[in-house]
Amino acid sequence: METYKVPPNGGDEGLDTADDGALVINVGPQHPATHGVLHLVITLQGETIQKIEPHLGYIHRSIEKMCESLSYRQFIYVTSRMDYLSAHINNHGCALCVEKGLQLEVPPRAQVIRVLMGELTRIASHELWWGAMAMDLGAFTPFFYAFRERETINDIMEETCGARLTMNYMVPGGVMYDLHPNFQQRVKDFIQLFNNKIDEYDDLVTGNIIFQNRTKGVGVLSAADAISYGCTGPVARGSGVACDIRKLYPYAVYDKVAFDEIIETAGDSYARYLVRVKELRQSVRIIEQLIDNIPEGDFQAKTKAVLKLPKGEFYSRVETARGEFGVYIVSEGGTTPYRIKFRSPGFSNLSALDHMSRGSKIGDLMAIMGTLDLVIPDIDR
Amino acid sequence: MALILECVIVMLLVISLFAVLGLVLVLMERKVAARMQIRLGPNRVGPKGMFQTAADTLKLMMKEGLTPDGADKFLFNLAPFVVMIAAMLIMAPIAFAKGFQIWDINIGVLYVSAVSSVSVIGILMAGWASNNKYSLLGAMRSGAQIVSYELSAGLSIISIVVLSGSLQVSDIIASQQTGWWLFRGHIPAIIAFVIFIIAVTAETNRAPFDLAEAESELTAGFHTEYSGMKFALFFLAEYINIFIVCAIGATLFLGGWMPLHMGHWEGFNHLMDYIPSSLWFLGKTFFLIFLIMWFRWTFPRLRVDQLLSLEWKYLLPISMFNLLLITLIAIMGWHF
Amino acid sequence: MTNEEIKQHIITVQPNGVFDETGEWLQVQVEVGEWKPFAQWLRNDALQMDFLFCLTCIDWSATATGKTLLTMVYHFTSTVFRHTIVVKVKLDRNNPEIETVSDCWRTAELHEREVFDLFGVKFLHHPDLRRLVLTDDFEGYPLRKDFEDPINMIKL
Numbered sequence: 001m002e003t004y005k006v007p008p009n010g011g012d013e014g015l016d017t018a019d020d021g022a023l024v025i026n027v028g029p030q031h032p033a034t035h036g037v038l039h040l041v042i043t044l045q046g047e048t049i050q051k052i053e054p055h056l057g058y059i060h061r062s063i064e065k066m067c068e069s070l071s072y073r074q075f076i077y078v079t080s081r082m083d084y085l086s087a088h089i090n091n092h093g094c095a096l097c098v099e100k101g102l103q104l105e106v107p108p109r110a111q112v113i114r115v116l117m118g119e120l121t122r123i124a125s126h127e128l129w130w131g132a133m134a135m136d137l138g139a140f141t142p143f144f145y146a147f148r149e150r151e152t153i154n155d156i157m158e159e160t161c162g163a164r165l166t167m168n169y170m171v172p173g174g175v176m177y178d179l180h181p182n183f184q185q186r187v188k189d190f191i192q193l194f195n196n197k198i199d200e201y202d203d204l205v206t207g208n209i210i211f212q213n214r215t216k217g218v219g220v221l222s223a224a225d226a227i228s229y230g231c232t233g234p235v236a237r238g239s240g241v242a243c244d245i246r247k248l249y250p251y252a253v254y255d256k257v258a259f260d261e262i263i264e265t266a267g268d269s270y271a272r273y274l275v276r277v278k279e280l281r282q283s284v285r286i287i288e289q290l291i292d293n294i295p296e297g298d299f300q301a302k303t304k305a306v307l308k309l310p311k312g313e314f315y316s317r318v319e320t321a322r323g324e325f326g327v328y329i330v331s332e333g334g335t336t337p338y339r340i341k342f343r344s345p346g347f348s349n350l351s352a353l354d355h356m357s358r359g360s361k362i363g364d365l366m367a368i369m370g371t372l373d374l375v376i377p378d379i380d381r
Numbered sequence: 382m383a384l385i386l387e388c389v390i391v392m393l394l395v396i397s398l399f400a401v402l403g404l405v406l407v408l409m410e411r412k413v414a415a416r417m418q419i420r421l422g423p424n425r426v427g428p429k430g431m432f433q434t435a436a437d438t439l440k441l442m443m444k445e446g447l448t449p450d451g452a453d454k455f456l457f458n459l460a461p462f463v464v465m466i467a468a469m470l471i472m473a474p475i476a477f478a479k480g481f482q483i484w485d486i487n488i489g490v491l492y493v494s495a496v497s498s499v500s501v502i503g504i505l506m507a508g509w510a511s512n513n514k515y516s517l518l519g520a521m522r523s524g525a526q527i528v529s530y531e532l533s534a535g536l537s538i539i540s541i542v543v544l545s546g547s548l549q550v551s552d553i554i555a556s557q558q559t560g561w562w563l564f565r566g567h568i569p570a571i572i573a574f575v576i577f578i579i580a581v582t583a584e585t586n587r588a589p590f591d592l593a594e595a596e597s598e599l600t601a602g603f604h605t606e607y608s609g610m611k612f613a614l615f616f617l618a619e620y621i622n623i624f625i626v627c628a629i630g631a632t633l634f635l636g637g638w639m640p641l642h643m644g645h646w647e648g649f650n651h652l653m654d655y656i657p658s659s660l661w662f663l664g665k666t667f668f669l670i671f672l673i674m675w676f677r678w679t680f681p682r683l684r685v686d687q688l689l690s691l692e693w694k695y696l697l698p699i700s701m702f703n704l705l706l707i708t709l710i711a712i713m714g715w716h717f
Numbered sequence: 718m719t720n721e722e723i724k725q726h727i728i729t730v731q732p733n734g735v736f737d738e739t740g741e742w743l744q745v746q747v748e749v750g751e752w753k754p755f756a757q758w759l760r761n762d763a764l765q766m767d768f769l770f771c772l773t774c775i776d777w778s779a780t781a782t783g784k785t786l787l788t789m790v791y792h793f794t795s796t797v798f799r800h801t802i803v804v805k806v807k808l809d810r811n812n813p814e815i816e817t818v819s820d821c822w823r824t825a826e827l828h829e830r831e832v833f834d835l836f837g838v839k840f841l842h843h844p845d846l847r848r849l850v851l852t853d854d855f856e857g858y859p860l861r862k863d864f865e866d867p868i869n870m871i872k873l
Contacts, residue, residue, distance in 0.1 A: 025514045032600060047518070047685055054827075057850030062835075065860055100741075138588055138682025144418040204679075210589055211681045227767050227796055230824030241796065248799070313740055313803075315771070315792065326771050328790075332780060341773040343792075348770075351827040362518070362598055363684040380850065 022050055027365075029058045034369070035132060036376030040353075047361045052354045060380040067340045072098050072172060072307040075337065079327075080166035082344060083378035085125040086320035088117045091170035093318035096251055097327040098172040100316055101309035107298040110174030111252040112290050116187070117157075117169060118252075118318075119283040123194070124153040125321035126276050126283075133273065133370035134205050137214050142205055149197055152190050156183065172307060174300030187291050191284055198280060206277060215269035219356040219368035222267055229355065230348035233323025234279065235372060238272035240265035245319035257289045269364075272371035308335055322346055322373055346378035391483055395472055399621060406620040407434045409667075410674055417678045438613065446609035449512060456510035461607070461614035463503030468621040470496045474550045475628050478638050478659035482551065489550035490542060493629055494535050497584065500622065501527040504586075504593065504603050507615070511606040519602025522685055523586060523593030529692040530583040530590075536700040537577035540570065540707040541633040544716060550632060557636035560643070565716045569706040574634045576700050581626035582673055583688070585619065589680035592688060623670055631665035638662040718764075718800045726763050727802075731755055742792075744803045752806050753816035759793060759804070760821040766793035766802065769822035772829065774836040778810060779862040785810045787836060791818075808838060817843040835860040 028039040037058035043051040063082060067075040076094045080087035092114050099106060106114075131146030154164040160180040161167035169176050205211050221231065226239040236243045244261040246254040262278040264271035309331040317326040323345030330339040349372050357368050408423065408431065415422025423430030448457055474489035476482040486492055501524055508520020542548055544566055545556035556562075562570050583590035594602030604615045631637060638658035642650045683691065710716050718726075720743040727734055727745055737744040747755050759766040771792035777783025787808040794801045808815060817840040819826035829840045830849040837858035840846055848855060857864050 023514055025518075047522075057852075060850040062859055134681060138591065139680060140414070141418050141678050144420065148419060205681075208681060210683055210687075213687055214681060214684055224767075225823070228823040230769060230822070230828075232770075243796075315741060317770075324770065326792075328771060328773065328792075330775055338779070339775045341771065341790075343771040347827065347831075348824050351824050355823070361684055361686060363592075363682075366598055 021045070029055075034376070035374070038374065038376050038379070042362070042365070044362060047363075049357050049360050049362060049365060052357050052365075054350055054353065056380055058380065059377055061377075063381045064340055064342065067337055069336060071335050072309060072337070075340065076170060076172070077166075077168045079342065080168055081377060082342060082381055083320055083322060083325070083346065083375050084165055085128060085375055086121055086322065086325070087166050088114075088121040088169060089318055089320040090325060091168065092118055092252070093316055093320075093325050093327050095170040095172050096318065097314050097316035097329050098307065098309065101312070101314045101329065101331060102172065102303070102307065104173050104301055104303065106174055106252075107301055108253075108295045109297045110299050110301070112294050113175050113179060113299060114170060115252045115254065115257070116287060116290055116294075117161075117167075117175075119286045120153050120156065120187070122283045122321045123280055124150050124157075126280050127153075129276060129321070129370075129373045130201065130205070133373075134211075136366040136370040137211060139205065139208075139211070142201070145197070145200065145204065149190075149194055152186075152193065156186050156190065159183065159186070171300065173303045174298065176300075178299045179294070184291055184294070187287060191288060191291070194284060198277075198284075201277065206273070212270060214363070215273055215367050215371070216266075218269045218360060218364045219371070220266075220268045221352060221356050223265075225352065225355060226267070229352035231323070231352050232345050232348065233319070233321070234262075234272055234275040235323065235349050235352070237262060238264050238275045238371070239267035243324065245317050245324050249317065251316070251318060253290070257286050259283075259286050269367045269371040276371075276373070306335055308333065309337070317343070320345060322375065322378065323349060342381055344378045344381060346374050346376075347381075350374055350379055395469060395483070398472070399469070399617065402624050403617040403620055404434045404438070406624060406670065407437070407616075409670070410620075410677075413671065413674045414678050417675075441613040442610055444609035446611050447606070449606050451512040452606065453510040453512070456506050457606075458611070460503050460507035460510060461611045461618070463506060464500050464618040465503075465614050465621075467496060467500040467503060468618045468625065470499075471625045475625070476550055476554060476632065476637050477662055478657070481638075481659070485549060485551050488548045490538055490548045490553070490629075490633075493625075494531070494538060497622075497626075498527070498531060500618070503618075507607070508603040511603070513606050515599040515601070515605045516603050519593045519599045519605070523603060525685075526586070526590065526592060526688060527584055529689055530580045530696075533576050533692060533696040533700050534580035534584055536697075536704050537573040537580065538629075538633060540566075540573040540700075540704050543704070543708050543711045544570070546711075550637075554632060554637040554639055557639050558642065561634065561636040561639070561641075563634040566707065567710060567716065569703050569710060570634070570716075572699065572703045573707065574630070576696055576703070577630055577634070578669070578672065579696065580692075581630065582676060583692070585622045585626055585673075587619075587623065587673055588677040589682050590688060591677075591682060592685055623673060624666065627666045627669035627673065628662070630669050631662065635665045635669075636661075637665075718798055723764065723800060723802060730758050740803070742801045742803050744805060746805045746807065749806055749808060749815055753818070755804075756816075756818045756821050764800075764802075765795045765797045767822075768794045768796050769818070769824055769828075770794055772825055772832065774832045774838055774860075776810070776836060776861045787813050787838065789815060789832075789838065813838040814841055815839075816841050817846075819843060834858075837861065 023044045025042050025044060027042055028034040029037040039055040041053045041055060042049055063078050066078055076091050079090040079094050083090055127146045127150040131143035134142035157167055158164045160183050161169040221239045223240045226236040226241050232243050240263055242261060242263060247261045259282045262275045264274050311333040312331055314329045315326060317324050325345055326343030328341040329337045332338040357365050412422045423433035426432040426436045448454055471493050473484040474486050474492055504523045505520045508516040541562055544562055545553045547553055563574050586593045604612055607615060638661050640653035640656060640661050720738060723743055724736055731747055735746040769791060773790050775788045775790060777786040787810045789806040789808060791804040806815060815838060817829055819829060829843055832838050833840060833846055834849045834851055835858055
């Protein structure tokens with residue numbers, strides 16, 4: 001078994017080359033392109049990538065181990081810190097899993113609220129991705145435009161949930177509090193604003209010839225490879241794989257709203273980009289259908305103070321902004337999970353990075369990483 | 382004795398112009414960027430943040446100038462000065478106002494395009510001497526880029542030389558007495574102008590051609606290892622270079638300090654003459670600078686192979702053909 | 718395909734497989750030695766289980782019955798037929814070894830490294846088996862139930 005040894009000087013200084021004249025460079029753990037502490041060791045021949053090797057663990061907090069000593073109410077909050085851009089959706093997945101174990105019926109109002117929050121989160125997450133993606137490719141300005149709209153969502157979240165990023169709003173059986181009275185109006189205002197701005201995004205980035213040249217035909221992932229690498233979410237849908245959990249295994253009220261699963265078949269970075277941008281409009285569509293139809297009633301089902309899952313195994317999955325998020329709980333009948341496993345979309349998507357980037361230029365890596373939309377805490381859990 | 386005194390005065394003037402330009406252009410860049418990015422930009426130091434860059438310069442001067450252990454110390458320290466001196470030299474033949482020029486050399490335009498190539502040596506030096514892979518990659522990119530784009534820039538400059546029939550800067554400006562070459566040379570002159578702007582954007586390593594320092598790929602490219610005043614010199618040289626190429630663009634295509642004259646509109650022309658020639662020059666130059674800043678804050682960056690194919694497959698053939706057209710226009714006397 | 722049909726298919730290649738239908742999906746338990754051919758059959762033959770969406774391990778040593786037991790858990794879905802099964806393989810906790818499936822499902826490569834890192838399961842014939850999140854010289858396997866770290870772990 002050959003092990004990688006980090007050279008004493010960190011491997012970055014000195015023009016040391018591999019045996020065949022290839023240049024080994026470290027991208028990360030602190031690097032402007034990795035948006036977090038991802039460490040990639042890249043073998044280059046000239047500017048062409050020969051191999052990419054991810055080194056993980058810089059922010060591994062062993063959330064799965066922590067959850068083993070937290071109660072079924074508590075562990076949900078830790079999951080906000082995994083994919084912090086899809087915090088609501090992660091919480092939703094965990095709440096669903098606990099509810100599945102308890103066989104708990106969630107009141108319709110709570111279900112609609114959960115979907116609304118989930119879709120707002122998805123918009124916010126895609127907004128951030130859109131800005132960061134353009135920034136990776138060298139255009140700074142879109143980042144600020146994206147944040148302008150994202151800020152509105154954060155304000156809406158703050159008003160109802162009390163937090164802007166890690167909301168911890170979902171509890172087993174429903175949501176923690178009822179909606180803020182302003183919620184409906186503010187969401188409607190946001191939708192109106194956003195519908196105008198979204199065309200601006202297309203004008204600024206999507207139609208740009210440089211942007212298209214940088215992303216078209218770059219990092220092609222075939223449908224078979226996408227499945228084999230376990231890719232989900234926009235990454236797999238960009239390769240023509242139908243994998244939207246909201247359509248395939250509908251949860252909450254996703255089977256009652258009309259929306260399209262966006263599928264592009266090219267499999268390149270541009271296809272993945274288009275999937276996300278079009279998903280923004282679909283999320284808006286879902287919110288528009290639900291915002292005026294929030295049923296009256298309880299926002300939380302009656303639950304016992306201490307939750308105990310029966311002995312057994314429970315698995316639930318939800319569609320986060322990055323793909324399929326799975327929660328696998330093994331219960332021994334106690335108040336804490338015996339073993340918990342989070343199937344995070346980023347981890348599987350990352351495994352395709354090496355395959356997609358071989359033979360590309362180092363500049364292409366930014367387009368590929370950008371469209372993979374990696375969130376490092378999600379990978380490192 | 383008088384000659385030495387003159388030299389000293391000119392040197393002081395150039396150096397102080399550099400300092401002022403650095404301060405003004407950096408502030409301008411930040412304000413323009415802020416405006417485009419729905420931000421306020423610097424607004425704390427001095428009225429409307431006007432002293433922000435002065436404060437930044439002070440900070441950079443106080444900083445320790447690190448030299449990495451594995452670096453080639455001599456070349457590493459020399460590189461920023463090479464870049465800076467190259468920028469300083471090009472200042473010589475630029476006419477800032479009517480009769481206000483350091484050195485009206487008879488091959489002025491040739492001199493400019495020759496000396497501007499020197500800065501690439503400084504960049505390569507910096508990239509190699511840093512002993513850092515990012516720097517090396519950035520420097521190599523920069524080398525390939527500047528050498529390529531110089532061709533197009535040179536051909537666009539030659540088109541104006543063909544039209545005006547002189548390499549001397551004062552002659553070129555004088556030949557635009559009746560109108561700027563941008564308007565008088567029909568469409569070929571406009572094409573030459575567009576190619577010139579694209580090529581000089583690339584030559585000064587500005588976005589969307591900032592591959593040498595592509596921060597999302599190479600952290601900071603060739604100046605990754607530089608800090609303190611040595612970094613400031615690179616930074617300053619970048620802005621000085623922008624000023625210089627825009628000044629040359631203004632001189633060649635927009636008539637330098639020459640006011641806007643319209644054929645036989647005597648009254649109009651007379652009115653335009655009242656505006657001082659230095660204002661005309663600076664106005665045109667800063668307009669072009671704004672254009673280049675506008676590019677930077679709008680476009681994504683090209684990839685390195687796209688950058689080279691843009692030059693070799695598109696710009697170079699177009700500018701060669703364009704030069705042919707311009708020559709035809711000049712010979713036949715079809716320009717206004 | 719219904720669970721019953723899947724079961725019939727699996728029985729043809731795994732007559733000794735232990736089935737459990739109490740959960741959401743059909744669970745099959747196979748022997749370590751039979752795992753690799755079974756995995757290849759799952760991937761390529763009638764069931765077309767081409768999507769491995771969850772690969773993990775459970776340490777049973779904190780329970781009364783599983784002192785020396787680790788269980789590998791694989792969740793498969795077929796993107797063709799849209800059915801899901803769970804495959805479990807029991808391993809000896811003192812010397813956990815199992816054939817890799819990274820050649821059948823590429824995503825397994827990284828997931829198996831994670832399991833190796835955190836549970837100490839050795840995947841035979843894995844192309845690149847080494848620590849993923851922890852340092853190379855780290856001792857112990859943190860997700861095992863008996864892992865102790867007196868400095869960093871806080872007991873509730």
